[in-house]
Amino acid sequence: MGKKEVIVTVGLKEGISDPEGKNVKKALSLLGFKEVEEVKILKSYKITINENKCKDIDEKVKAMAEGLLTNPVVHDYEISW
Amino acid sequence: MGKKEVIVTVGLKEGISDPEGKNVKKALSLLGFKEVEEVKILKSYKITINENKCKDIDEKVKAMAEGLLTNPVVHDYEISW
């Protein structure tokens, strides 16, 4: 067994406004990129896990995502491998 | 023609230190997730483009990435569709 890389991607829930995305959109349009209609920001945590120390990776990563990486009021998240 | 969604994912280059990742790792390990060996942070911009206003999307997105979203000195980026 060795190391595993898991990516937790966090985004804002549908309906929660994304001021940072709006800001980037504005900045792009000030730079002349008028074709941009919307920008949304996602943040990913690429986590390297030592499998020897960990039994149930799925469970663990879910716990990290829910315990620390997201706030359920505003965030959705996805785990990918 | 209509709208197209492009995702630009930005991360720090190999060898550039990532205090945010380092601090997230520390937080996870203080929370008891001792199996985490490393955390890296990626940021993605999900950009919706109006294709009618834009000829060469590829080119444009590259220009956005290099003009505003990243600094090639420290960042790597990837464009995905």
Place this chain on the structure above:
Amino acid sequence: MSDVAEINLEVSDFELKKISEETGIGLSVDELKVVQEYFQKKGRKPTDIELQALGQAWSEHCCYKSSKYYLKKYLFHLKAPQNINVIKEDAGIIEFDKDHAYAVALESHNHPSAIEPYGGAATGIGGILRDVVCMGAQPIALIDPIFFALPTTKSSVIPKSVKHPKFIFSGVVDGIRDYGNRVGIPTIAGMTCFHSGYLGNCLVNVGCVGIVNKKDIIYSKVGNVSDYFVLAGGGTGRDGIHGVTFASKELDDDSATASRSAVQVGDPITKEPLIHACLEANEKKLLTGMKDLGGGGLSCVVGEMALAAGFGAKVQLENVHLKEKDLKPWEIWVSESQERMMMSVREEHLKEVLKIFEKWDVPAVIIGQVIPEKRMELTWKGDKIYDMDLEFVTTGPSYKRPIRPVRINNEHNNYSEPENYEVMIKTIINSLNCASKDWVIRQYDFEVRARTISSSLVGHINNETHADAAVIKPLESSQRGLVFTSDVNPNTVAIDPFWGSAGAVDECVRNIVATGARPHSFADCLNFGNPEKPDKMWEFSQAVQGLAHVAGKIGATFVSGNVSLYNEGPAGACPPTPTILGIGIIDDVDDIITVPFKKEGNLVYLVGKTRDEMAGSVYFNLRSLEGGKVPKVNPYELANASAGLLELANMNKISSCHDISEGGLILALAEMCIGNGIGASIHIKDLLRGDISLFSESNTRWICEVESKDSDAFESNLQAHCTSFALIGTTGGTSLSITHNKRKLADLPISELIKEWQAPLWEIMG
């Protein structure tokens, strides 16, 4: 010893040049020959780590080889009674009150910021904080004078490899914000200046002031033989390698990619506990010396600390904690990784010191010891890899480089008065260098620590105007305050470096006096072009003399500073920019004077003489006019006027005060109206033409608001101080109206002024 290589210097000049380039040490052939001779005497070849250490120590950045001749000749001998320990250390130490002193440091982080604005600016803040902390002082204020090409520059005129100034500007502000706010030190003052000459070579100057109990002041020198060197803070990595040699040359097209390793990354969350831990260990009297790791990293700090006490050092390099594996010894020795501090500790205190760092979760390791001879010896896993005399390493070359004076053109063609004064006034108020900087200011936490008495923004909430200087009350137990301003006008320095630089000091004094405080100390950051070019060297030498012309005659001198040369990018040299940080002192912070008009029906006075000195003015720039005279400074006039105004301030005879600088009389009046929404009717009578009267940027001038009952006291006091003044109007109404020699020039509603003045940066930066 495969980790260390020997280097053969017994080669041709051509080969020597190649060695310098390939190793990145940045030494000239002549300098390498001195090294060659030294090792010939030793009878062996230098190692790569020895050569790298010399490259650091002899860089422009570390040894001031081009500048120290002028600095010593003109600036360093100036004296003031309040100075405790100045020029010599990372920060100048000046008396605050009987028991306390304050520490002042000002530095540039130009090259790193041009390459990577966010990280470069952030680590600039980190570095300047360390300079103050290593004196044992608690940082209380950050100051950020920053200079960019216009964010409105068209992409088509920007050379390839140069980033858009807008990107640089917002990256720099982000970096300062994220670092300063996270460590919890208020960024309280600064300046934001735009000039096309900064294209490709922005300037990021950062200043810090700290407060220290006199008994806790600690210096950058070890205590005694056999003291231990303790290195604390973040791990050492490859970031920032060759930062100083990189700062000591021009930027070119390849700099961006070739200098990646010079990029530094800030980690404020390691820094914040590092500050606490260092100050705690120092207050408990457990340290004999402390110094931060800045330019040159370990290679500079260990030797300097040891030699300052007349000793040497022995270091076991493998003890240094690393953040990445496989660093070569020389890389460890010269790395400029951030958030590190060096302390010297007596054996009996080692344990306790290490315990304090453990409590704060900050790594700290013992890396070496003080030895009696003035020598530096390094070992790597038992092998000796470095053995040089410290005096040889740290003395470094010194040059009196050739200069070539540039002719200054004082002539100008006739030009007409503006057709429409109202339009001209609005154009000035709305121009980027005059308009509100609140887009920048508000991103910084200027209130943290709860000791901010007055920030850069004063007046009604959300309609504030610019303050002349920010005020902090450093101590819980005392009403005494420190006042901060930073100034320089590159437009005038570029035309006439002597008078332009003198003007920068004058402006600092004006801003401090306008706040009701007395000037107490200055720091300078001298940003110039390539010193190997005689015209650039001339600009430098003129500037230093200009600074000296004023400083020292008004009770305050230069206490610390920094020289940054080679500020040239693919688009040419930046304008010569001697940034001045001025610090004032006020006995009771409740007595400060602020800019906005306070009450309707008060009198408005103009203090000082307006002259036909239009060169470098905003007005000339906007009209693309050239020539004319740069504003001069008479230091005795400045001293007299300052003394008079401060006496009046003490007697509470001034309701509001603002100095006149960029934008001239008209901008100063507009800013005073904006803060509290109180207008004024101004009637100027003089022998000048209207535009000169309103838009000249002559030095040593203020506008004062005075209650009519105080007018006699006001006038007689200024007369007693041989200071000229004129009653020019009264406050009141909702507009700023101007007549000049009975001719009505403008009547502008305050609401319109506010709009013109507030909008520009927000519109451009979003």
Place this chain on the structure above:
Amino acid sequence: MKPEDINICILRIEGTNNEQEMYDAFKRLGTKPHLVHLNELSSLKPYQCLMIPGGFSAGDYIRAGTIFASRIKSNFMDELNNFIKEGYAVGGICNGFQVLVELGLLPGNPKGNGTITACLSRNDSARFECRHSILKHVSSKKCVFTSLLPQNEQLIVPSAHAEGKFLLSGGKKAYEKLEKNGQIIFKYVNYKGETNAPYPWNPNGSPYNIAGICNKRGNVFGMMPHPERSFFSKNEHGYSGKILFESVVKYIGGTF
């Protein structure tokens, strides 16, 4: 309890950086504040009040206050719940408010099971903003931190944050309930005192201009602006940020 017997725990970790001003505020009132690093905290027993100061705890990476909150959770959550149950006071300013929200203690739910029901999310302007705010005391309920401040009185208090937009799960109903419970303590207003004043009066875009709230019982309180930074800056009726600290000291003095 006399003020000099009141012990206040000002909790910090790396990056909390408003602790000294919090300390000074309580010290000026004659109480005994203590700066305690989370690593050194063994028990809450000696204290009658827990304050979580502002700053950027652990860099505010991930989300403001989250890392601090999860470290509290894994170290002494049960003890903290008991502390609150016994009626002791808990306050969070700025980052501290964010921590209390991430702990599920504010606004708190009836079950008291620590479910997170709110978030202090990114300001509408998407940036850190430092500016003075005018706050109106809108609650009639006696929150232990504002009991001495009359209803509808206004304070001028500096705001300085990037994540201060108070979002509540459950939408409009949830806000109305909070209002009805008297849990909304401060709202951002303009010079006219209007509670619907837009940006920049409301610096972050909080719905209903919410600036500070408390739990149902009134002994857990959080606000975004910084009363410790306006300890001395009085409004026309002589009130300043000081009143919040006086209120909680009086509460503790009278209760324990």
